[in-house]
Amino acid sequence: MTRGMWTLPNALTGLRLLAVPFLGAVLAVAGDTPGGRWVALALFAAASLTDLADGWLARRWGQCTDFGALVDPIADKALVATALVCLSARDLVPWWATVVVLAREVAVTVLRLTVLQHGVIPASRGGKLKTAAQTTMIVLALAAPEWTAVLTAVVVLTVAWTVLTGLDYGAKAAALTRARRPALQPPAVSPPHAPG
Numbered sequence: 001m002t003r004g005m006w007t008l009p010n011a012l013t014g015l016r017l018l019a020v021p022f023l024g025a026v027l028a029v030a031g032d033t034p035g036g037r038w039v040a041l042a043l044f045a046a047a048s049l050t051d052l053a054d055g056w057l058a059r060r061w062g063q064c065t066d067f068g069a070l071v072d073p074i075a076d077k078a079l080v081a082t083a084l085v086c087l088s089a090r091d092l093v094p095w096w097a098t099v100v101v102l103a104r105e106v107a108v109t110v111l112r113l114t115v116l117q118h119g120v121i122p123a124s125r126g127g128k129l130k131t132a133a134q135t136t137m138i139v140l141a142l143a144a145p146e147w148t149a150v151l152t153a154v155v156v157l158t159v160a161w162t163v164l165t166g167l168d169y170g171a172k173a174a175a176l177t178r179a180r181r182p183a184l185q186p187p188a189v190s191p192p193h194a195p196g
């Protein structure tokens, strides 16, 4: 893994972070109109595409960095969290789902930062699939909010997978901490007593 942070993949991650306040503003101001939701959808889709692009470029160009592994999931979480809070405020996604997702994302981020001294926990395959599921849920809520049955099924599956992958990171963090903990020193052997 490269150590530097000034790479194109990391710049794309930064762009995704930059899109977050714009997405929040569009949804807050015009999220109750179909036009506003389509603008938000375009913004959200473009930002989500940078997630695919940064990972692909980083692997292809050998530019995987510790910085990217740490900040990429944070950018995804900021984007998803902003969209979900705004969608719940518009009654398009149930609040319980948003609260559970936010709790998992905060917990995983705190976990990552807590074990940072032992190493970076990169996004797992399950975690990437979780972000894809969350993205699908948000796209569906923005594009077809009237498909309530489909949306409910996607919400339930996404939340369940979000929680499961969160627990998996918990196990990974515990394993990383155990592996990097310095081995216990063997007790000092005292010299044999000289016969008196």
Ligand SMILES: O=P(O)(O)OC[C@H](O)CO
Pocket (backbone or CB within 6 Å): 051, 072, 073, 076, 077, 108, 122, 123, 124, 126, 127, 128, 130, 131, 165
């Ligand atoms: O499950 P996380 O926290 O590793 O997040 C996964 C990332 O969003 C994938 O890009």
